[in-house]
Structure formats: structure tokens, C-alpha cells
């Protein structure tokens with residue numbers, strides 16, 4: 001569901017005036033009809049087939065395969081740690097060609113400290129949800145408590161910062177006016193086994209394994225949409241997937257079963273199997289579903305975890321097939337601190353659900369568009385942002401060729 005544009009244009013998109021004009025000679029450009037040979041131009045930060053009156057320099061692309069830069073639709077690692085670690089993380093994103101990142105849950109002070117390092121020319125573009133809306137004792141309070149104990153977060157980083165505890169409509173009414181002034185790029189809500197909400201809400205056994213009352217979802221969505229903000233939901237089960245959908249969210253930030261149960265087990269997969277009816281509803285509403293399936297890579301297919309790995313692989317394959325058959329919009333995301341969506345893409349490539357071309361389009365076209373629905377990203381047509389990767393071998397014959405990046409351009413600027 002697309003909303004009216006409310007977001008200000010990104011700084012990198014508006015500072016195009018100081019850019020050089022490039023002739024991008026003799027490449028193969030990804031588009032609706034696959035890779036098409038030709039020459040294009042980068043003029044004032046946009047791509048065009050029209051030769052401009054003046055060209056500053058010519059780049060001979062020598063038949064390379066040009067794709068839009070990749071996206072990462074679920075990662076919390078774009079956050080401030082130390083200057084050195086932050087710089088190396090951001091450099092890795094650029095190196096891997098992942099230029100668009102969605103952070104669905106972060107500390108506002110972490111975001112503030114990234115000012116000047118992201119969303120500026122030559123850097124990656126990132127959207128932030130800020131604190132997530134969850135219930136008392138809900139996910140991610142376990143993570144918060146661990147950070148508190150270790151000294152990584154303070155009491156002030158809790159309710160009203162890293163998360164918002166919303167247990168009732170009055171809570172939402174009282175706290176909502178404090179959420180907007182923190183300027184979230186979108187709103188993230190947490191649903192965890194919400195089909196079992198009534199039983200879990202006051203049972204300490206389920207601390208950190210519960211989330212918001214699903215009955216509150218429409219009230220959040222209505223307020224967010226009125227403010228021009230999309231809503232994304234954390235989900236664990238097919239019940240959560242259903243409740244998020246009927247509650248009217250725009251994005252579902254996991255595929256059910258991605259992390260198994262409280263002990264990362266998947267003994268019974270039924271609670272995680274998306275129904276065909278829900279997949280059809282998601283497709284009809286244009287809801288984007290973010291994969292985050294690569295956690296299965298932690299289970300060695302030839303080691304002691306091989307059974308569990310097969311269970312995760314089988315469920316991911318099944319759910320992806322159901323979503324795909326229904327025509328649901330997918331986006332690629334890892335939700336893994338050690339990843340920048342490269343491992344996620346690699347994992348998905350092993351499942352055999354997607355051809356290399358499908359997966360390439362998912363990663364370089366659909367994911368950037370899901371993160372920035374108002375921008376001309378994820379495309380190489382006339383008027384699209386002049387951002388691309390030049391691959392030195394064909395990614396449709398071997399998906400691993402997505403790693404062979406010979407040249408990177410972002411917003412009309414060559415990256416070092």
C-alpha cells in the first residue's frame with residue numbers, strides 16, 4: 001500500500017548539482033527485458049539514454065553487467081558503536097554493493113550519532129524505525145536487559161527510546177505524541193505468537209516471547225498512515241502474519257518460522273506455515289514481506305545440526321513458494337549483525353526457489369524500492385538515480401558473480 005510522499009528527499013538525492021557528467025559506454029543494463037547492451041549517461045545524478053551536450057568523462061564499461069545496487073531491508077547493525085567499527089561496517093556495505101538499508105528498530109541516540117556518516121553523498125542510505133512498539137515483557141526486552149546489564153544501554157534507553165511499551169489503547173494515545181517528534185522513517189510493531197496473546201501476556205515463562213495485543217494493530221496503523229508513515233511488523237508465527245495483515249500493515253519484516261521456537265527448534269512447522277489465503281491477501285494489498293531466512297546458515301548441514309538445518313530449509317522453501325505463487329512482493333533482509341544481506345542472498349540461492357535472475361531482481365530492484373518507495377531506485381531507466389554496480393561476469397549464469405563488483409556509482413559519483 002503506497003502512501004502519499006511525506007518524507008523529505010534524501011540529502012544525497014538533492015545535492016546532485018556538483019556532479020560530473022559521465023558517458024557510461026558499452027555495457028549490458030538490467031531492465032524489464034533482461035540485460036540490454038548500450039551506452040547511457042549520468043547527468044546531474046540521474047541516468048539517461050539521451051546524450052547530453054557536454055560530457056566530462058567517458059567510462060568504458062567493456063561489456064560489463066550493470067545492476068542497481070543491492071538492498072538490505074532488515075538490519076539493526078547500522079547503529080553507532082565506536083568510530084572505527086562504524087566506519088568499517090559502513091565501508092563493508094559499500095564494498096559489497098549494498099547501498100540501501102532499512103533499520104527496523106534502533107536507539108534514537110545511535111541514529112543521531114550516525115549523522116554525517118549515512119544519508120550523505122558517497123555513503124549508504126538508511127531508514128530508521130527508532131524504538132519498536134511492543135508490550136511489557138515483550139520482544140526485544142530480553143536484548144535490552146542484556147545490554148543494560150553489560151552497560152551498553154542505560155535506563156533512559158528503555159521505554160520511550162529503544163522501545164515503547166504499549167499495553168492498551170490509552171497507552172498508545174498517551175505515547176504516540178512522543179513517538180512522532182523523534183522522526184521515525186517508519187513504524188515497527190512487534191507481534192510474537194499473538195494468536196496466544198491472552199495466555200502469554202501475564203505469564204513470566206514467556207518474557208521476551210510475546211508482543212503487542214494484535215487488537216491494537218489497526219489503531220497504530222491508522223495513526224502512522226495519518227502521519228505519512230508506513231508500518232512494518234515483526235512476526236514469528238503464521239498467526240502473527242495473519243494479524244499483521246488484517247491489521248493493515250504495509251510490511252512484514254520476517255517470514256514465519258525464521259527463528260523457530262524459544263529454543264530455535266522447528267519440531268512442529270504447522271504454526272509457521274503461511275496459509276494460501278493470507279498470501280493472496282498480502283499480494284492483493286501490496287504488502288512487502290522481508291525474507292530474513294539466512295539464520296539457518298548457523299546450522300551445519302553436515303554436522304550435528306543437520307536435521308534442524310533440513311527443517312529450516314524445508315519450511316523456508318515452502319513459505320517462499322507459497323508467497324511467490326501468490327505474487328507477494330518480497331524484499332531481502334538478513335536481521336543479522338554479521339551480515340549486510342550478502343549471506344542472506346547466498347542462502348536463498350541454495351534453496352532453489354529462485355532462478356539467479358529472480359534473486360538478482362529481488363535483491364537489486366525489489367528491495368531498494370521496498371525501502372524507498374518514493375525514490376527512483378532499483379532501476380536503470382531514464383530518470384532513475386545514477387547508482388549502479390558494474391559486475392565483471394554474468395550474474396544470471398552464476399549468482400556468485402554478484403560479488404565480482406568492478407565499479408560502483410552512487411548518485412552520479414564514482415566510489416573509490
Ligand SMILES: [Zn+2]
Nearest residue numbers: 074076104335
Ligand atoms: Zn529485527
